[in-house]
Amino acid sequence: MPAPIRLRELIRTIRTARTQAEEREMIQKECAAIRSSFREEDNTYRCRNVAKLLYMHMLGYPAHFGQLECLKLIASQKFTDKRIGYLGAMLLLDERQDVHLLMTNCIKNDLNHSTQFVQGLALCTLGCMGSSEMCRDLAGEVEKLLKTSNSYLRKKAALCAVHVIRKVPELMEMFLPATKNLLNEKNHGVLHTSVVLLTEMCERSPDMLAHFRKNEKLVPQLVRILKNLIMSGYSPEHDVSGISDPFLQVRILRLLRILGRNDDDSSEAMNDILAQVATNTETSKNVGNAILYETVLTIMDIKSESGLRVLAINILGRFLLNNDKNIRYVALTSLLKTVQTDHNAVQRHRSTIVDCLKDLDVSIKRRAMELSFALVNGNNIRGMMKELLYFLDSCEPEFKADCASGIFLAAEKYAPSKRWHIDTIMRVLTTAGSYVRDDAVPNLIQLITNSVEMHAYTVQRLYKAILGDYSQQPLVQVAAWCIGEYGDLLVSGQCEEEEPIQVTEDEVLDILESVLISNMSTSVTRGYALTAIMKLSTRFTCTVNRIKKVVSIYGSSIDVELQQRAVEYNALFKKYDHMRSALLERMPVMEKVTTNGPTEIVQTNGETEPAPLETKPPPSGPQPTSQANDLLDLLGGNDITPVIPTAPTSKPASAGGELLDLLGDITLTGAPPAAPTPASVPQISQPPFLLDGLSSQPLFNDITTGIPSITAYSKNGLKIEFTFERSNTNPSVTVITIQASNSTELDMTDFVFQAAVPKTFQLQLLSPSSSIVPAFNTGTITQVIKVLNPQKQQLRMRIKLTYNHKGSAMQDLAEVNNFPPQSWQ
Amino acid sequence: MLLFSRQGKLRLQKWYVPLSDKEKKKITRELVQTVLARKPKMCSFLEWRDLKIVYKRYASLYFCCAIEDQDNELITLEIIHRYVELLDKYFGSVCELDIIFNFEKAYFILDEFLLGGEVQETSKKNVLKAIEQADLLQESQNEEWGGLSEDIL
Numbered sequence: 001m002p003a004p005i006r007l008r009e010l011i012r013t014i015r016t017a018r019t020q021a022e023e024r025e026m027i028q029k030e031c032a033a034i035r036s037s038f039r040e041e042d043n044t045y046r047c048r049n050v051a052k053l054l055y056m057h058m059l060g061y062p063a064h065f066g067q068l069e070c071l072k073l074i075a076s077q078k079f080t081d082k083r084i085g086y087l088g089a090m091l092l093l094d095e096r097q098d099v100h101l102l103m104t105n106c107i108k109n110d111l112n113h114s115t116q117f118v119q120g121l122a123l124c125t126l127g128c129m130g131s132s133e134m135c136r137d138l139a140g141e142v143e144k145l146l147k148t149s150n151s152y153l154r155k156k157a158a159l160c161a162v163h164v165i166r167k168v169p170e171l172m173e174m175f176l177p178a179t180k181n182l183l184n185e186k187n188h189g190v191l192h193t194s195v196v197l198l199t200e201m202c203e204r205s206p207d208m209l210a211h212f213r214k215n216e217k218l219v220p221q222l223v224r225i226l227k228n229l230i231m232s233g234y235s236p237e238h239d240v241s242g243i244s245d246p247f248l249q250v251r252i253l254r255l256l257r258i259l260g261r262n263d264d265d266s267s268e269a270m271n272d273i274l275a276q277v278a279t280n281t282e283t284s285k286n287v288g289n290a291i292l293y294e295t296v297l298t299i300m301d302i303k304s305e306s307g308l309r310v311l312a313i314n315i316l317g318r319f320l321l322n323n324d325k326n327i328r329y330v331a332l333t334s335l336l337k338t339v340q341t342d343h344n345a346v347q348r349h350r351s352t353i354v355d356c357l358k359d360l361d362v363s364i365k366r367r368a369m370e371l372s373f374a375l376v377n378g379n380n381i382r383g384m385m386k387e388l389l390y391f392l393d394s395c396e397p398e399f400k401a402d403c404a405s406g407i408f409l410a411a412e413k414y415a416p417s418k419r420w421h422i423d424t425i426m427r428v429l430t431t432a433g434s435y436v437r438d439d440a441v442p443n444l445i446q447l448i449t450n451s452v453e454m455h456a457y458t459v460q461r462l463y464k465a466i467l468g469d470y471s472q473q474p475l476v477q478v479a480a481w482c483i484g485e486y487g488d489l490l491v492s493g494q495c496e497e498e499e500p501i502q503v504t505e506d507e508v509l510d511i512l513e514s515v516l517i518s519n520m521s522t523s524v525t526r527g528y529a530l531t532a533i534m535k536l537s538t539r540f541t542c543t544v545n546r547i548k549k550v551v552s553i554y555g556s557s558i559d560v561e562l563q564q565r566a567v568e569y570n571a572l573f574k575k576y577d578h579m580r581s582a583l584l585e586r587m588p589v590m591e592k593v594t595t596n597g598p599t600e601i602v603q604t605n606g607e608t609e610p611a612p613l614e615t616k617p618p619p620s621g622p623q624p625t626s627q628a629n630d631l632l633d634l635l636g637g638n639d640i641t642p643v644i645p646t647a648p649t650s651k652p653a654s655a656g657g658e659l660l661d662l663l664g665d666i667t668l669t670g671a672p673p674a675a676p677t678p679a680s681v682p683q684i685s686q687p688p689f690l691l692d693g694l695s696s697q698p699l700f701n702d703i704t705t706g707i708p709s710i711t712a713y714s715k716n717g718l719k720i721e722f723t724f725e726r727s728n729t730n731p732s733v734t735v736i737t738i739q740a741s742n743s744t745e746l747d748m749t750d751f752v753f754q755a756a757v758p759k760t761f762q763l764q765l766l767s768p769s770s771s772i773v774p775a776f777n778t779g780t781i782t783q784v785i786k787v788l789n790p791q792k793q794q795l796r797m798r799i800k801l802t803y804n805h806k807g808s809a810m811q812d813l814a815e816v817n818n819f820p821p822q823s824w825q
Numbered sequence: 826m827l828l829f830s831r832q833g834k835l836r837l838q839k840w841y842v843p844l845s846d847k848e849k850k851k852i853t854r855e856l857v858q859t860v861l862a863r864k865p866k867m868c869s870f871l872e873w874r875d876l877k878i879v880y881k882r883y884a885s886l887y888f889c890c891a892i893e894d895q896d897n898e899l900i901t902l903e904i905i906h907r908y909v910e911l912l913d914k915y916f917g918s919v920c921e922l923d924i925i926f927n928f929e930k931a932y933f934i935l936d937e938f939l940l941g942g943e944v945q946e947t948s949k950k951n952v953l954k955a956i957e958q959a960d961l962l963q964e965s966q967n968e969e970w971g972g973l974s975e976d977i978l
Binding site: 006007008011012015045047048051054055058059060078079080083084087091094095096115117120123124127128129131152155156159160162163188189192193196237238240245246247248250254286287289290291293294297325326327328329330360361362363364 | 933936
């Protein structure tokens with residue numbers, strides 16, 4: 001059998017292959033030769049064959065059949081064999097293969113070998129890929145070697161120990177005694193690896209950390225070593241661009257960081273040396289900056305005195321001006337970490353940071369953007385926003401969403417004026433409209449609603465914005481909503497802030513219809529547009545017929561959402577026209593709710609305690625709750641569940657959160673004048689219950705009619721009548737409409753109706769039409785109650801009435817038992 | 826640590842965490858693609874998954890290291906540079922071909938410089954001395970064992 005071809009020969013041959021197929025062919029041929037050679041148990045050339053296999057493995061070809069051969073090589077006595085064998089083990093084997101455990105014995109023997117290079121190989125392999133089982137078996141040997149006087153082996157043993165600890169943390173204790181004198185070494189290799197070992201131990205175990213702080217007095221030792229490094233003269237062996245052993249310096253600084261964290265004494269002991277390093281290190285080359293970087297990280301992390309911290313931040317500031325990109329990147333990253341704690345110091349470098357927004361490098365831009373947002377405050381908001389908007393305009397798409405969200409957050413917190421705020425939002429919507437996050441739309445709508453005096457200006461600007469281009473969905477959604485709400489202001493040309501434009505009702509409807517038709521509009525956007533058109537039916541005067549037509553067309557739309565809305569609106573026109581104006585009334589000012597931002601820092605001149613944004617719960621007030629409790633108390637029965645009416649008193653309360661979501665139940669009650677607006681606000685999903693209540697009747701062709709109405713209460717001139725409706729398709733639901741009338745000669749004001757039902761029922765109370773029952777029966781309050789009676793039990797109800805009459809507060813409780821059987825059977 | 830050429834061919838791969846071959850291939854492919862896509866003026870650091878990637882190009886070879894979050898990027902650049910210097914000293918003005926044809930030696934040098942992902946020797950001289958001595962040991966053994974004085978490989 002001729003000798004297998006040499007490694008270099010093989011490499012040369014394979015490189016001549018011109019195609020992938022040719023290469024594969026060569027490889028396969030050689031693999032076959034190697035396999036037969038392995039089968040023959042050829043000892044002489046085994047290492048050559050394995051070496052070739054390793055080369056082919058690097059090219060991406062399978063080499064698992066060489067695994068056992070590696071083990072044989074390791075077991076050989078020849079150094080070459082061992083070298084290749086261990087290399088192969090590190091490349092081909094790992095802890096997932098069962099084979100690897102066979103190595104353990106070999107390694108154990110080699111750890112005790114007479115030749116240090118063999119021992120070195122064993123340590124290296126164990127420290128690189130040793131599994132937990134191997135580590136457990138061999139930890140003792142490693143520990144022994146950690147105490148040897150041979151520095152070549154000692155340094156390797158130290159790093160091997162690090163690996164053992166990472167794999168099997170419980171073994172950490174075992175290495176403790178050996179660490180005692182590690183730092184007394186002169187050999188830098190040993191020093192470096194020892195520092196790494198100590199770092200690993202301190203990071204993993206707080207007990208170890210405490211031990212090293214107190215008992216070993218590690219800090220003074222490290223300080224001494226560091227000092228020697230800096231002060232000692234030129235040492236050719238360890239010099240890198242004029243700095244003595246930067247690798248060691250950096251590791252020591254890192255260990256000091258861990259030791260000084262949260263510990264005053266340790267921090268105190270290292271203050272001087274840190275200052276020294278910070279001021280004396282050469283900054284012209286990367287290596288000096290690497291040390292400064294580590295120093296800054298350490299200063300910021302321990303309990304350093306303020307002078308030192310300022311020094312650190314200034315170093316970072318200088319980094320920002322460095323020509324080297326890497327340095328700038330590193331500076332921005334570090335500043336981001338420190339901006340929370342040392343905000344004012346970082347502010348000083350704000351202009352440099354903002355300049356970095358214009359950098360060409362993507363990573364730097366991202367860092368600069370994050371940092372800029374962190375630095376925005378009430379004082380610099382105008383200037384910063386200009387820069388940020390410019391950035392939004394020109395940045396890569398991957399940034400736009402984050403940038404837009406950040407701008408909204410910042411604007412919300414620090415806007416100097418409402419007009420500025422609206423302008424900024426407009427700018428974002430028009431620049432990056434399609435990247436704005438979905439949750440921004442309701443937030444913006446709430447904001448616009450609350451800026452009452454800006455409504456005309458806002459709607460005008462939004463109208464102009466979508467005239468040209470209605471492809472950006474969030475922009476169109478906000479615009480559609482505003483036009484729906486404030487369309488009357490738009491056509492009346494009442495803008496104060498800028499030149500009013502002449503718009504006719506038809507033009508407005510034109511644009512909304514185009515949005516509806518456009519292929520670019522999503523289903524959600526169309527929903528907004530349709531609802532807006534509907535709302536305009538009460539705000540516009542001459543185009544109501546056109547609106548009716550549009551709405552009825554969409555009653556047969558394929559889009560279920562649109563169809564549902566259109567049908568409901570149609571119903572409003574036909575059957576509930578009397579409610580239409582009330583339903584579609586202007587939105588009141590909404591309750592402010594937390595934004596979904598991270599916990600922001602409240603900046604108050606240097607104070608830096610983070611203050612989480614406060615959630616303001618919708619004040620559906622303590623009153624209804626206590627009233628409900630009263631009901632419970634007085635009635636005492638355990639089978640009654642009190643129901644807190646969803647219509648609180650005349651406080652301008654609102655279910656802000658729910659409305660903001662524009663999802664779910666919208667039971668807004670009115671600010672005075674007390675005309676409430678259970679408005680059909682654009683909803684993404686509607687609770688079926690509500691849907692049933694408002695509009696299911698016209699849809700159902702089989703309503704059970706003819707249920708007699710009853711007088712539920714009649715006393716002191718106040719009469720309450722119940723009328724019933726049930727549907728055949730959902731027989732457990734009974735819809736009760738109450739009508740309250742007042743036959744006395746004075747109005748009853750602040751009228752609140754509450755009801756409670758037995759536990760087996762569920763009750764939902766919708767908003768009343770008003771809270772005043774006018775005198776002389778000139779009008780009524782209507783309110784809808786929906787009762788769910790799945791067990792078809794006899795309907796009973798307890799009601800509580802409160803109102804003001806003739807200057808005094810009145811209250812009464814009553815039980816309603818005269819429900820007709822058709823209302824619940 | 827990965828070394829790869831401008832065409833994306835792998836010249837050296839050293840893994841310090843256990844991963845299956847398939848995973849290693851996938852990661853290598855992704856990283857190579859990402860790094861090769863970087864423009865020359867960009868900075869040497871990038872974020873990838875939960876790691877930081879530090880890379881530097883020397884002639885036709887990219888040297889690429891993945892480090893953990895708490896590691897110092899700037900010193901990693903120095904580590905890469907030191908490794909290149911070691912290769913340079915050993916091979917005498919190293920070029921990509923040297924590493925291709927003597928990859929096992931490149932590994933040996935790396936294993937004398939780093940162990941378990943950490944620097945084990947900060948003195949250039951000491952690393953090179955160790956390699957020299959190991960090479961000598963290998964040669965002398967080969968002579969002993971049957972007169973194959975040329976390179977056994």
